Amino acid sequence: xxxxxxxxxxxxxxxxxxxxxxxxxxxxxxxxxxxxxxxxxxxxxxxxxxxxxxxxxxxxxxxxxxxxxxxxxxxxxxxxxxxxxxxxxxxxxxxxxxxxxxxxxxxxxxxxxxxxxxxxxxxxxxxxxxxxxxxxxxxxxxxxxxxxxxxxxxxxxxxxxxxxxxxxxxxxxxxxxxxxxxxxxxxxxxxxxxxxxxxxxxxxxxxxxxxxxxxxxxxxxxxxxxxxxxxxxxxxxxxxxxxxxxxxxxxxxxxxxxxxxxxxxxxxxxxxxxxxxxxxxxxxxxxxxxxxxxxx
Amino acid sequence: xxxxxxxxxxxxxxxxxxxxxxxxxxxxxxxxxxxxxxxxxxxxxxxxxxxxxxxxxxxxxxxxxxxxxxxxxxxxxxxxxxxxxxxxxxxxxxxxxxxxxxxxxxxxxxxxxxxxxxxxxxxxxxxxxxxxxxxxxxxxxxxxxxxxxxxxxxxxxxxxxxxxxxxxxxxxxxxxxxxxxxxxxxxxxxxxxxxxxxxxxxxxxxxxxxxxxxxxxxxxxxxxxxxxxxxxxxxxxxxxxxxxxxxxxxxxxxxxxxxxxxxxxxxxxxxxxxxxxxxxxxxxxxxxxxxxxxxxxxxxxxxxxxxxxxxxxxxxxxxxxxxxxxxxxxxxxxxxxxxxxxxxxxxxxxxxxxxxxxxxxxxxxxxxxxxxxxxxxxxxxxxxxxxxxxxxxxxxxxxxxxxxxxxxxxxxxxxxxxxxxxxxxxxxxxxxxxxxxxxxxxxxxxxxxxxxxxxxxxxxxxxxxxxxxxxxxxxxxxxxxxxxxxxxxxxxxxxxxxxxxxxxxxxxxxxxxxxxxxxxxxxxxxxxxxxxxxxxxxxxxxxxxxxxxxxxxxxxxxxxxxxxxxxxxxxxxxxxxxxxxxxxxxxxxxxxxxxxxxxxxxxxxxxxxxxxxxxxxxxxxxxxxxxxxxxxxxxxxxxxxxxxxxxxxxxxxxxxxxxxxxxxxxxxx
Numbered sequence: 001x002x003x004x005x006x007x008x009x010x011x012x013x014x015x016x017x018x019x020x021x022x023x024x025x026x027x028x029x030x031x032x033x034x035x036x037x038x039x040x041x042x043x044x045x046x047x048x049x050x051x052x053x054x055x056x057x058x059x060x061x062x063x064x065x066x067x068x069x070x071x072x073x074x075x076x077x078x079x080x081x082x083x084x085x086x087x088x089x090x091x092x093x094x095x096x097x098x099x100x101x102x103x104x105x106x107x108x109x110x111x112x113x114x115x116x117x118x119x120x121x122x123x124x125x126x127x128x129x130x131x132x133x134x135x136x137x138x139x140x141x142x143x144x145x146x147x148x149x150x151x152x153x154x155x156x157x158x159x160x161x162x163x164x165x166x167x168x169x170x171x172x173x174x175x176x177x178x179x180x181x182x183x184x185x186x187x188x189x190x191x192x193x194x195x196x197x198x199x200x201x202x203x204x205x206x207x208x209x210x211x212x213x214x215x216x217x218x219x220x221x222x223x224x225x226x227x228x229x230x231x232x233x234x235x236x237x238x239x240x241x242x243x244x245x246x247x248x249x250x251x252x253x254x255x256x257x258x259x260x261x262x263x264x265x266x267x268x269x270x271x272x273x274x275x276x277x278x279x280x281x282x283x284x285x286x287x288x289x290x291x292x293x294x295x296x
Numbered sequence: 297x298x299x300x301x302x303x304x305x306x307x308x309x310x311x312x313x314x315x316x317x318x319x320x321x322x323x324x325x326x327x328x329x330x331x332x333x334x335x336x337x338x339x340x341x342x343x344x345x346x347x348x349x350x351x352x353x354x355x356x357x358x359x360x361x362x363x364x365x366x367x368x369x370x371x372x373x374x375x376x377x378x379x380x381x382x383x384x385x386x387x388x389x390x391x392x393x394x395x396x397x398x399x400x401x402x403x404x405x406x407x408x409x410x411x412x413x414x415x416x417x418x419x420x421x422x423x424x425x426x427x428x429x430x431x432x433x434x435x436x437x438x439x440x441x442x443x444x445x446x447x448x449x450x451x452x453x454x455x456x457x458x459x460x461x462x463x464x465x466x467x468x469x470x471x472x473x474x475x476x477x478x479x480x481x482x483x484x485x486x487x488x489x490x491x492x493x494x495x496x497x498x499x500x501x502x503x504x505x506x507x508x509x510x511x512x513x514x515x516x517x518x519x520x521x522x523x524x525x526x527x528x529x530x531x532x533x534x535x536x537x538x539x540x541x542x543x544x545x546x547x548x549x550x551x552x553x554x555x556x557x558x559x560x561x562x563x564x565x566x567x568x569x570x571x572x573x574x575x576x577x578x579x580x581x582x583x584x585x586x587x588x589x590x591x592x593x594x595x596x597x598x599x600x601x602x603x604x605x606x607x608x609x610x611x612x613x614x615x616x617x618x619x620x621x622x623x624x625x626x627x628x629x630x631x632x633x634x635x636x637x638x639x640x641x642x643x644x645x646x647x648x649x650x651x652x653x654x655x656x657x658x659x660x661x662x663x664x665x666x667x668x669x670x671x672x673x674x675x676x677x678x679x680x681x682x683x684x685x686x687x688x689x690x691x692x693x694x695x696x697x698x699x700x701x702x703x704x705x706x707x708x709x710x711x712x713x714x715x716x717x718x719x720x721x722x723x724x725x726x727x728x729x730x731x732x733x734x735x736x737x738x739x740x741x742x743x744x745x746x747x748x749x750x751x752x753x754x755x756x757x758x759x760x761x762x763x764x765x766x767x768x769x770x771x772x773x774x775x776x777x778x779x780x781x782x783x784x785x786x787x788x789x790x791x792x793x794x795x796x797x798x799x800x801x802x803x804x805x806x807x808x809x810x811x812x813x814x815x816x817x818x819x820x821x822x823x824x825x826x827x828x829x830x831x832x833x834x835x836x837x838x839x840x841x842x843x844x845x846x847x848x849x850x851x852x853x854x855x856x857x858x859x860x861x862x863x864x865x866x867x868x869x870x871x872x873x874x875x876x877x878x879x880x881x882x883x884x885x886x887x888x889x890x891x892x893x894x895x896x897x898x899x900x901x902x903x904x905x906x907x908x909x910x911x912x913x914x915x916x917x918x919x920x921x922x923x924x925x926x927x928x929x930x931x932x933x934x935x936x937x938x939x940x941x942x943x944x945x946x947x948x949x950x951x952x953x954x955x956x957x958x959x960x961x962x963x964x965x
Contacts, residue, residue: 037822052540053613054646059540065826066774068817077818078826082331084506086542088644089430090335105541108647130477131823141332145445150438151397155320156724162394164406174399174425177434181334235397 024051028113029071030060032079033122035129039198042129045079046071057097057104057112057121058083061133079121081133088269091180094187095133096122101187103269124187128196137183139195139216143225144181146217147248151238163236176231176277178270185223185264185274191257192220220257221249223264227277233284246281246288255281298742299324300734303471303486305457305513307333309429309716310699311492312436313723314730319443321731326484327440328452328473330508334437337494337506338719341429342545344411344421345393345716347386351410352418359384362420364918366714369415370665370707371855372894372920373526375913378672378687378704381679382721389720390422396435399424414548414594415711426637432716456828457513460489460520460695461752468695469741470749472756476828479821481757483749485741488730490688490696491517492723495664499836499843500789501781502543503661504536514668514701515835518842522690524899525703525911526666527839528846531710531856532789534597536660537642538618543660544645546621547638550655551590553631556622557581557601558654559610569612569620569654580604595709598659599858602790605658612656620654659790663715665706665856666846668697669898672704678917680725685733688726694733698722703896708855763816763827770815773830780807780833784840788847792859797848804844808837842899842906849908852893864889864922867929879932883940886922894920 027050035042047064048071065078083093086105093104098112098120112119127135165173186192195215199208229245232238249255255278264274302318304311307329315325327333348359363383367376394400394408400422401409410419424431443449454476461470461483470485496511497503518524535550536543551557558579560572581600582589592600604610605617612618623631623639628651631639642650669691673684680687688696688704698719705718787800811834818826853863864886869875895910922937924930 036820054538055540056645058542062541062774065829066772066778075817077820080823080825084331084335084508085337085340086507086539087340087544087641089339089427090331090337090506092331092335106644108645110647134823137332141334141441144438145441148442148445150442151395151435152442153395153439156317156392156439158388158391159395161391161408162397165402166406167402167404170399170402174431177399177424177431178427180339180430181332232397237395238397 025113027051029118030064031118031120032132034079034132037131038128038196045076055109057107057109057119058086058093060109060119061104079133080131089180091182094124094182094184096124096187101184101267103182106269124183126187126192126194127183128194140181140183140186140222140224142213142216143221144228146221147225147229147245148241149225149228149232151232151235152241153237169234173231173234175272176227179224179227179272180270181224182269184267184269188263188267189223190261190263191259192222195219217253219253221253223274223278226255226281227272227274230277230280243288246285249281250285250288255285298740300487300740301326301485301742302488302490302730303328303484304490304492305471306336306492306494306699308336308338308492308494308699309433309436309719310723311490312433312440313720314490314492314698314726315449316436316439316443317724317727318730319448321727323731323734325449326452326486327449328455328457330454330456330476332453333440333451334434336433337509338433339430340504340506341716342426343413344423344428344713345390345432346413346420346713347390347422347717348383348420349387349410352420355418357418357420359386362386365416366711367707367918368923369711370709371923372915373529373707373854373896373913374705375672376915376917377674377678377680380917381725382705382718384679385721385724386717389717389724393432393435393720396439398431398435401425413712421713429716432720457491457493457516458756459516460692461749462520462692463748467693469744472752474760477823479824481753481760483753485744485749487734487737487741488694488696490698490726491668491701492697492699493701495700496836496839497661498832499780499840500661500784501778502541504533504543504545510832510836511839512832512835515839517668517690517695517697518901519838520692521901522692522695522697523669524666524842525669525896526846527842527899528788528850528897529665529708529856530661530789530843531663531665532598532659533662534594534601534659535621535657537645538616538656538658539645543658544641546642546655546657548594550621550623550635550638553634554623554626555590556625557590557619558622559604559612559619563609564612564614570624578610595856595858598790602659606786618656618658621657622654623650624652624654661785661789663710664700665703665708665710667701667703670697670702670704674914682725683728683732685729687729688722696726696730698726708857760827763830764819766815767819770813771810773811773814773833776807776811776814777833780804780836780840783807784843788843790858792847792857793861794848797844801841801844801848804837804840811837838901838906845906845908846897846899850893850897852889854893864927866927867932875929875932876936879929879936882933883936890920
């Protein structure tokens with residue numbers, strides 16, 4: 001369904017599937033890797049979307065949802081995807097766009113079309129697909145539990161101000177604290193492999209959840225969690241439980257799995273110095289190991 | 297014997313604050329959210345969080361002054377006791393968030409750094425880079441994860457709240473939710489249900505709000521009998537970046553650093569803006585407000601930009617209203633130094649360098665001051681009784697509301713950097729009240745007969761099934777939503793006129809009928825976002841109607857609610873005696889208006905049209921006074937008002953003892 005209607009842009013030199021130079025196409029094609037549910041086969045579906053100015057991948061998916069018809073003219077269900085803030089601060093809308101993992105809200109159509117005449121969307125490959133572009137990132141949040149990524153305060157009554165911190169300490173911790181659990185670092189990591197379990201027949205939800213958690217804990221924890229462990233080990237109160245976090249990083253699936261590919265830091269949309277955190281964790285766990293030999 | 301549990305709906309700042317506090321009390325909590333709680337809309341707040349602090353205190357600030365600024369900024373439309381309590385908790389809340397590890401910016405000595413925000417003369421605002429909301433949310437998310445790990449909090453993420461379960465005595469006993477992945481509908485018995493579901497920005501189509509801000513949860517409570525307070529008060533931010541999917545904030549500091557707002561004199565001039573000569577540009581703010589220029593107050597900027605596009609047809613684009621906000625005359629290096637962070641946001645989402653090309657901006661719906669009606673227990677000193685189960689409870693017993701979805705703290709207009717405070721505060725004040733409630737009630741909701749809960753579930757299941765059967769030929773819910781957004785944005789944002797409001801109301805009723813017949817394009821039973829969205833759209837209408845009706849009936853201008861046909865005019869006379877007489881008349885009119893309209897709008901749901909009544913506002917601590925910004929003759933009015941206030945104090949001997957009480961502040965905003 002190619003829509004040839006004009007969109008108010010006076011300069012539309014490059015029609016059809018162009019998108020180069022200053023011209024805008026009237027419409028463009030979007031390929032989406034769709035999957036109805038976990039365990040189902042996936043297949044590419046092509047849509048043609050009318051070009052509008054200032055579009056991003058979110059608005060492309062919104063247009064498809066409003067009019068879910070393929071290029072062949074077949075009526076299909078709207079594509080499922082995850083998003084919320086659309087400002088690149090919530091971490092929800094991660095997907096693989098033209099082969100690159102990123103947030104779909106900040107993926108601008110003009111820029112994508114300048115690189116490629118069509119847009120290709122697929123779900124992250126390191127997490128189980130729930131449906132279409134939606135994946136289950138529960139494992140990512142489980143990792144934060146494992147490293148106890150929190151400040152272990154006594155409670156929430158009024159106990160006065162927190163510890164004083166220098167500007168340089170804040171400048172070190174703030175970037176780490178911007179991690180929005182989007183999962184880009186995990187998608188790009190060669191050591192992070194997909195864990196997809198299915199519920200046995202007759203297995204209770206609670207038992208299944210427990211089994212999943214145990215499996216997650218055995219597999220690689222990921223750069224984001226290592227970085228969060230370092231964040232809390234830098235905090236004056238968080239530091240009081242530093243040994244516990246380091247021990248968690250020394251367990252199966254911990255820091256040792258990291259292969260130092262450094263892909264994580266390259267794809268992080270927040271430019272978090274993940275490899276610096278990993279290096280720091282390496283040194284700290286070494287010291288911790290020596291401490292443990294001496295029975296401390 | 298079953299244990300008592302509390303259900304919290306929404307995992308933003310308010311929901312998480314309440315969850316961790318309840319967990320600390322040893323109360324088991326279920327936490328239901330449309331998104332993983334770490335992805336809640338609170339992450340979008342950039343600026344900061346207000347409180348009186350050790351430094352400002354020595355410059356004459358106090359919790360009372362923060363309270364006064366909040367009430368004055370809100371045009372006196374909020375009950376004062378909860379606001380007072382919030383201002384007094386402010387410093388303690390910031391201390392708590394500091395202890396929880398929020399990476400607040402620091403001074404060279406290591407104290408929390410503060411910045412100044414609108415509506416005050418003091419540097420009250422603590423901040424963490426340009427992502428304060430995100431940082432505060434993460435600190436609470438981490439604490440909740442800690443309690444989740446120890447089994448005290450159970451999260452239900454990717455769940456939609458379908459409605460409260462209310463028994464024959466009108467008491468809330470739990471709620472019904474739907475798993476957005478498996479589509480399972482389930483009843484949750486609960487000894488208290490707290491709704492903390494945020495604003496309802498999606499009613500306006502595109503706004504600065506996140507996609508989860510549908511207003512669905514609030515609407516379902518409203519339809520179950522919870523009253524709405526001040527629904528017509530919706531804050532519009534003057535400068536946002538229009539996107540095809542949402543409107544993103546552009547900070548006011550762009551104008552502060554010399555940004556100029558203009559439109560081409562030729563409507564929709566297609567030329568590159570930089571090639572349009574000066575004499576074909578209309579710098580309408582500078583022309584209309586020579587004294588203030590581009591830095592007119594927020595509400596005036598909002599109204600003028602809206603007016604030039606919507607009513608004068610001078611928008612830069614035809615299909616999408618916007619004006620130029622131009623920084624290109626300022627040297628690049630200077631822009632990078634002063635505005636780097638916010639210009640990067642524009643560049644990231646527009647793909648255009650605002651240092652080279654004028655930005656396109658337009659006002660956007662930003663915050664709901666109104667919302668679910670909630671109660672409070674006033675203390676002897678005019679604050680709240682901490683631990684009273686009345687705090688934040690709706691008119692349905694055991695059903696609570698807090699955060700942006702309640703109507704309690706911001707009156708007719710919210711001050712910047714006060715929303716993060718009100719969200720955390722309302723969460724923290726709700727928890728001890730619920731602890732008292734649970735201690736005083738026997739047994740647990742989970743002990744009620746399962747048939748009671750099954751019945752509630754069945755009702756929602758049938759509704760859901762009926763929706764799935766509606767296929768083919770029906771109205772498209774996405775297009776209905778778009779149309780609703782357009783109607784609401786045109787009639788009920790910046791400038792409100794009764795004729796437009798009436799027309800919009802009829803149109804919304806018409807769309808509601810269409811929505812009731814909307815067809816779903818996905819009839820599946822697995823992760824069906826289509827049917828979930830359709831439900832949310834259907835539930836937008838009751839709130840949209842309450843907004844329009846409330847706005848229509850309020851024939852005055854107050855805070856964010858501006859009716860050009862009902863404003864207080866400037867003084868015209870120049871001769872002193874005539875001017876004085878005119879000021880006296882002005883004050884008479886102001887007093888008469890206060891008497892008639894200084895009341896909360898209360899909307900009660902009914903299937904056809906909302907029933908509107910009014911509630912007196914508790915202004916016992918700070919007497920209402922006029923906001924005179926930009927009015928000609930303000931000094932004379934102020935003089936008359938001061939004399940009247942002094943005479944009243946002399947007559948009844950109170951009021952003067954209230955610090956900062958009967959003072960007219962001019963130009964504070």
